[in-house]
Amino acid sequence: MDSFTHAFAIAIPLLLAGNAILVPFAVIGAVIPDIDGIFFFFPDNEPSHYIFTHGGITHSIAGAAFLSFAAFIALKFLSGISRFGQFFPEGVTLIAGFAILAGAMLHIFLDYLAYPGIPLIWPFSTEKFTLGIFPGPSLPILIASLALLSLVLTGRVGIGHYQAYMIVFLAIILIYAGIAAYANTETEGRAIPTMNPVHWITIVETDNSFAVQPYDIRHGTGGETLYRKYTNITPDELASIAMLPEVKRLYYHSYIVTAERRGGSILLRDPLREEKVFRYPLDHSSLEIPYLSPLP
Template structure:
């Protein structure tokens, strides 16, 4: 989800409940997990730290909790400094900390609705999890949030607008959730959403290949494309490079990965991202590495 939506999703329920003083803290908590968008230089320079990327460590339950605690402690400390204290609408109490935490957790939940997923269980696992309702940021929800943002900026937003926003917001999630449920029933749970709500991509994995088919409502399954997993190389030969940091980084970002031996090098890549079938994540879609030496 976009930052406007994350902010409004936590602020509006608080406003309607009469807790306006907690709104600034909740908004900080709701947007702060996206601070990881500034971390890209870390995994670029050090592949083993691939979890420090957008939608990575700060989008886990543990990471968001720790981040909330750090923000709360920082605000509590700053509020005690006379010059900074004037900017705080109320005393930084445990209720303010709870609002920060609630905003962060709601952020995690909303991003959990979208592909390519988030590593909820870090540091215990870097596996990505998603409900798979949205293909990333939802365009209808983004438009809805921007409309409310304009109303707020122009001073025209009121309780009825907040109520309408919340109702439409939940309705969009329910509608997309229903479409996703139908698509997954029809494709045996293989459907991945695209920008168009009625068009999906299905991926079926076999021992030798990935079978990719478009799916649309109501037209059904389209023509398949087969991507061979291995070309001039065997799974056993890949075992020697599976734990390399750059290889793990590639798999973390990819929908599928194919391997091809080219002389004394191995090409690993995600053809779905390279062919722009999926445009995100943008980076680390291919990798060319030397064939590992076999030790006797």
């Protein structure tokens, strides 16, 4: 979801419930997980930094909780300084801290609705999880959020607009959830949404291959494309390089990964991103590394 949507999703329920005093704190929590967008001090050419990219550790439950605590401590400190204390007439109470945490957790939940997913249980695992309703940011929700933002900025917003926004917001989520449930019921494997809600991509994984098919809710599945998992290499041989940072980064960003040994090197690739079936994430869609045979 976009930052405006994250902010509105927590602010509007608080406003409608008569807790306007908590809105600034909740909004801080709602946008703070996206601080990873400025993690430029973790250079992308270092493979082990892959978890610090957008949608990485700050989008885990533990990461968001830590950021919420840090934000609460920072605001508590600032409120005790005379120059800044005027901005906190009610003080930074424990309830304000819970509002920050609520905003951050709602952010995590909303991003959990979309592909390619987020590492919810980091630091225990970097595996991405998603409910798979949206193909990334939701265009209909973004349009609704921008419309509401224009009303706010021009001073024309009222309670009725907030109520209408929440109805539209929840309705879009429920509609897309219903479409996702139907698509997954009618297909095998994983059904991945595209920007067009009636068009999906299905992936059926076996021990040796990935079968990829387009799926149209109105017309059914299309032609199948088969990708071999292993070419001139065995799973055991691939396992010998699985813990290399560059390999972990590729798997982290990919929908599927195929492996092929070519002479003295191994080519790993995500053909779905290379062929622009999916355009995000943009980088690190393939990797070629030297292969050294394990000692007997």
